[in-house]
Amino acid sequence: MNDYDQIHDDLIPFWGLSPQEIRQRTWDMISNPTNGVGGILIRSGRADVAPNVESQHKGLLEGAVRMINKFARHLPDMDLAINLIDSPRVAVPFSHLESMRKAGIRNEDDRANKGRFFSGDRAGQWPVLPDGPVESPPMFEDYAGHEVFSKWGSASCPTLSPSRLQRNWDLSRLCTSCARPHSDHSGAFVSNWTLAQDPCHQPDLGSLHGLYVSPPSFRPSHHLLPVFSHSKAQGFQDIIYPSVEEYTASGDAVYAPTEEHPDPPFADKEPTLFFRGAASEGITTGNNAWRSFLRQRFLYLLGPGSHSGVTSPILLPAQGSESFRFFKIPDDALRSSLPTDAKFTKIENCMDPDCSLEHAQFESVVEGQAPSAVSLQDHWKYKYLLDLDGVGRNPRFVAFLRSHSLVFKAGILREWWSHRVTAWKHFIPLDVRGHNLFPTLAYFRGFPATKETGELLPHEDAAQRIAEDGKRWAERVLRKEDMEVYMFRLLLEWGRLTDDRRDDLGFGAEEKWWEGTRVGVGQGKGGKKKNAIAKWIGG
Numbered sequence: 001m002n003d004y005d006q007i008h009d010d011l012i013p014f015w016g017l018s019p020q021e022i023r024q025r026t027w028d029m030i031s032n033p034t035n036g037v038g039g040i041l042i043r044s045g046r047a048d049v050a051p052n053v054e055s056q057h058k059g060l061l062e063g064a065v066r067m068i069n070k071f072a073r074h075l076p077d078m079d080l081a082i083n084l085i086d087s088p089r090v091a092v093p094f095s096h097l098e099s100m101r102k103a104g105i106r107n108e109d110d111r112a113n114k115g116r117f118f119s120g121d122r123a124g125q126w127p128v129l130p131d132g133p134v135e136s137p138p139m140f141e142d143y144a145g146h147e148v149f150s151k152w153g154s155a156s157c158p159t160l161s162p163s164r165l166q167r168n169w170d171l172s173r174l175c176t177s178c179a180r181p182h183s184d185h186s187g188a189f190v191s192n193w194t195l196a197q198d199p200c201h202q203p204d205l206g207s208l209h210g211l212y213v214s215p216p217s218f219r220p221s222h223h224l225l226p227v228f229s230h231s232k233a234q235g236f237q238d239i240i241y242p243s244v245e246e247y248t249a250s251g252d253a254v255y256a257p258t259e260e261h262p263d264p265p266f267a268d269k270e271p272t273l274f275f276r277g278a279a280s281e282g283i284t285t286g287n288n289a290w291r292s293f294l295r296q297r298f299l300y301l302l303g304p305g306s307h308s309g310v311t312s313p314i315l316l317p318a319q320g321s322e323s324f325r326f327f328k329i330p331d332d333a334l335r336s337s338l339p340t341d342a343k344f345t346k347i348e349n350c351m352d353p354d355c356s357l358e359h360a361q362f363e364s365v366v367e368g369q370a371p372s373a374v375s376l377q378d379h380w381k382y383k384y385l386l387d388l389d390g391v392g393r394n395p396r397f398v399a400f401l402r403s404h405s406l407v408f409k410a411g412i413l414r415e416w417w418s419h420r421v422t423a424w425k426h427f428i429p430l431d432v433r434g435h436n437l438f439p440t441l442a443y444f445r446g447f448p449a450t451k452e453t454g455e456l457l458p459h460e461d462a463a464q465r466i467a468e469d470g471k472r473w474a475e476r477v478l479r480k481e482d483m484e485v486y487m488f489r490l491l492l493e494w495g496r497l498t499d500d501r502r503d504d505l506g507f508g509a510e511e512k513w514w515e516g517t518r519v520g521v522g523q524g525k526g527g528k529k530k531n532a533i534a535k536w537i538g539g
Contacts, residue, residue, distance in 0.1 A: 016100030063244030086392025149206025168204035193423035210282025261377035
């Protein structure tokens, strides 16, 4: 395994700040609990939750502490500022961000293979947290329930990029110029998953996701603040660390098939695209914002509703020809030939009349109410699982990947593993616009011939191969041990960044705590820079 690029990308801008500035900014955030940031303090080889953290947030931080204490004896003293809300926090404007990145890259090679010892009295370098609450000016702005793409979501894009120069508000028309850079030549499939999450060439993205349209919680800053978050959209400068929910193996993050809920081989599963989840991605307060949210748009496409007379373009073989072109297929025909089962378990974060409108649109027509939640373990009976961003990260993706099912994924949020999985190799990428949902599903499921089209033969052998490759890869590089190694590497780099002698530091360890564990290691960006951790483990 040769991929720690996420750490490299996240930390590079902070080389533009001095160690003292980073330490002070950390203290400014964690000293005041109203900032929505909690502290973890590492002292003398042990991590603990900062004493001023409010009780409702201690569970998250205690999970992170449990992970860190696996290797804390090898870490220098340091403080961490952990994001306590679901949305990313740091969006530095392009001009300032570029200067910080250049400062980080300027002498990158000179920082490799130096001395291996941190400064003495590291604890004394970090400001001491006060016993009582601190009154200080707010460090973050409150933009919950507001449109945030213009000021925050595209802030770090180049000045002349499409998202800085224009906006696309008309959702009735597909913005083909927005999708083209990350699509294949036909426009039917996503060809570059990383680019598909980049906001800078997609001015319509601000109207396609709850995070940008109307987030339920959003407290950002334009200053480069060292905030550690589980996930972020591209364009934010939060530092990603592994999910505590996945690490502690709780709730919807657990893949644990049983006799009652087995995970059968792919060929024995029901040939259905399946989704269950809450309508919680954004907040809608009577302004119809929900119609732009990712989950609501996809479930409208997949739901029963009123689709009479509506058609969707599908890439199919022409009748009597081997060539493919787009044909407009009635949505009713799509739903009958491509089985799906996608429903909301509850409608959240809304105020009337939007709540009533959402209930009318998405609740079960037969029962007159939303379906009850489905156990995660009950998902394994289906061949195709749909993963959509919710409010913040969706904790189920890795669990889905561990199954024998094929995962379809649409979203903009990136996590610690995002550089480690490959679209079309381990999962199926979908454009957030939803226009390639049915063409992609039809490719794998097949589609019957019509008067104008020939039969599209199924590609379930390819679907099974991708599902199994994804499962094997997750079992190899997305384990708890891999999360620990990632966090260890991240905090070693963070220790160097915050040390007054950082330009003279490399790394080493007297004990090999990882012995007996199989872990993936390698090097990050910069062909000449070797990861010290790779040397420790024998890479």
